[in-house]
Amino acid sequence: MTTSIPGEPWSTGVTRDASGEAVVAGVPVSRLAAEHGTPAYVLDEADVRTRARAYRRAFETAFAEVGAGVDVYYAGKAFLSVAVARWVHEEGLRVDTASGGELAVALRAGVPGAHLGLHGNNKSDDEIAAALEAGVGRIIVDSLAEVDRVAAAAAARGVVAPVMVRVTTGVHAGGHEYISTAHEDQKFGLSVHGREGEDSPATTALLAVLARPELHLLGIHSHIGSQILDASGFAVAARAVLDLRAHLAARTGVLVEEVDIGGGYGIAYLPGEVALDPARVAKDISVALADASVDLSTPLPRFSIEPGRAIVGPAGLTLYRVGTVKPVQLSDGRVRTYVSVDGGMSDNIRPALYGAQYHAEVVGRLSEAEPVLARVVGKHCESGDIVVHEVLLPADVREGDLLAVAATGAYGRSMASNYNLLTRPPVVAVTDGASRVLVRRETVDDLLALDADA
Numbered sequence: 001m002t003t004s005i006p007g008e009p010w011s012t013g014v015t016r017d018a019s020g021e022a023v024v025a026g027v028p029v030s031r032l033a034a035e036h037g038t039p040a041y042v043l044d045e046a047d048v049r050t051r052a053r054a055y056r057r058a059f060e061t062a063f064a065e066v067g068a069g070v071d072v073y074y075a076g077k078a079f080l081s082v083a084v085a086r087w088v089h090e091e092g093l094r095v096d097t098a099s100g101g102e103l104a105v106a107l108r109a110g111v112p113g114a115h116l117g118l119h120g121n122n123k124s125d126d127e128i129a130a131a132l133e134a135g136v137g138r139i140i141v142d143s144l145a146e147v148d149r150v151a152a153a154a155a156a157r158g159v160v161a162p163v164m165v166r167v168t169t170g171v172h173a174g175g176h177e178y179i180s181t182a183h184e185d186q187k188f189g190l191s192v193h194g195r196e197g198e199d200s201p202a203t204t205a206l207l208a209v210l211a212r213p214e215l216h217l218l219g220i221h222s223h224i225g226s227q228i229l230d231a232s233g234f235a236v237a238a239r240a241v242l243d244l245r246a247h248l249a250a251r252t253g254v255l256v257e258e259v260d261i262g263g264g265y266g267i268a269y270l271p272g273e274v275a276l277d278p279a280r281v282a283k284d285i286s287v288a289l290a291d292a293s294v295d296l297s298t299p300l301p302r303f304s305i306e307p308g309r310a311i312v313g314p315a316g317l318t319l320y321r322v323g324t325v326k327p328v329q330l331s332d333g334r335v336r337t338y339v340s341v342d343g344g345m346s347d348n349i350r351p352a353l354y355g356a357q358y359h360a361e362v363v364g365r366l367s368e369a370e371p372v373l374a375r376v377v378g379k380h381c382e383s384g385d386i387v388v389h390e391v392l393l394p395a396d397v398r399e400g401d402l403l404a405v406a407a408t409g410a411y412g413r414s415m416a417s418n419y420n421l422l423t424r425p426p427v428v429a430v431t432d433g434a435s436r437v438l439v440r441r442e443t444v445d446d447l448l449a450l451d452a453d454a
């Protein structure tokens with residue numbers, strides 16, 4: 001049986017020792033399982049930090065070459081805990097939050113308010129208030145009504161709120177329709193395309209912000225989708241945003257200072273898949289921006305980007321224990337081995353929600369057995385509870401084996417549920433041969449504590 005360890009899609013700290021057991025940043029998986037139980041999300045700290053640094057450096061370098069500054073905001077929705085917010089902050093990133101909960105965690109980590117952004121298409125008054133009280137660097141407004149709500153909240157506090165307006169350019173990209181957020185027929189942002197002879201919704205919102213003394217129009221924001229593996233969409237969308245910025249300047253004399261081009265940088269989930277290379281993407285986007293600046297005869301703004309998945313996704317794996325192993329005869333004569341693990345769709349909803357593909361390996365040992373066609377499934381009460389749709393596993397895969405699924409660091413724990421009242425797994429960080437809990441495992445007592453028994 002071959003193994004893809006070390007290599008993509010595993011984090012850089014994953015290797016196999018002489019016995020064939022997988023080791024994460026110096027800690028054998030059997031020790032992780034013994035210390036923390038299974039299932040467990042395992043995060044390779046050095047890998048997170050390296051990716052955060054790589055994105056920051058790649059964009060700073062490429063954008064400096066065209067005379068523009070850039071800030072990198074880590075999109076906390078991918079996975080946020082106090083420690084992770086601290087790591088990325090230490091690596092020079094800012095943090096993009098999308099709820100009061102994410103904001104609270106980032107603040108607890110000591111990230112200064114000025115380095116935080118707040119997103120959301122339906123922010124509550126409490127979330128807007130918390131953002132203003134924290135002095136966030138930007139609130140990204142998503143509708144005309146929100147312009148008034150943020151202005152009223154700022155007026156009530158006697159502050160001027162820095163805002164960006166989220167626009168949709170019609171450019172959409174990414175792995176799945178539900179994660180492509182710049183279609184026109186979806187809930188996010190304001191379209192740059194208006195009806196003949198009328199202002200576009202984006203222009204209307206920008207003018208509304210400029211009309212409010214309680215708001216400072218910092219810039220324009222565009223996010224085109226997620227898990228994007230073809231980088232060309234970023235430059236096209238950025239160009240559309242620069243056109244809008246120039247249009248606004250011609251109309252009002254205000255040339256906004258900042259443009260955010262969102263997140264969405266794709267990663268490898270399977271062996272052989274190729275992630276977007278930050279240096280390459282940064283270069284392509286910066287060259288397109290430099291051309292746009294010449295065409296429009298306007299100086300470039302300061303830019304920002306919001307990668308989430310690309311920072312934490314490849315750094316994480318989920319460690320499971322194999323339970324039942326069941327051969328199932330298929331109608332075409334083949335046999336599929338169903339391998340049940342001790343988690344499932346409650347710790348990774350992405351296969352069920354998006355048809356996402358993952359790679360799994362038996363990691364407690366290296367088997368010499370022939371590979372067989374296998375499907376890794378969870379322990380939930382429905383047949384769509386699939387963790388890995390199709391993967392070759394050794395024919396002797398058996399109860400008690402440790403099995404790991406690669407690249408689960410983003411949108412795994414952050415989208416986890418308590419379906420069937422399973423307790424959500426811990427997030428364990430591994431650094432230089434030692435592991436520690438970042439988010440502890442839920443217990444049945446936690447579940448019972450939420451139940452009011454009324």
Ligand code: LLP
Pocket residue numbers: 075077078096119179181223225226227262263264265306307308309310350354410411415
């Ligand atoms: N910025 C904004 C405004 C976003 O809406 C998103 C993701 C990001 C940044 C970060 O995107 P990333 O770099 O992580 O692709 N749950 C889905 C992904 C939803 C993404 C929504 N917005 C998944 O599991 O694939």
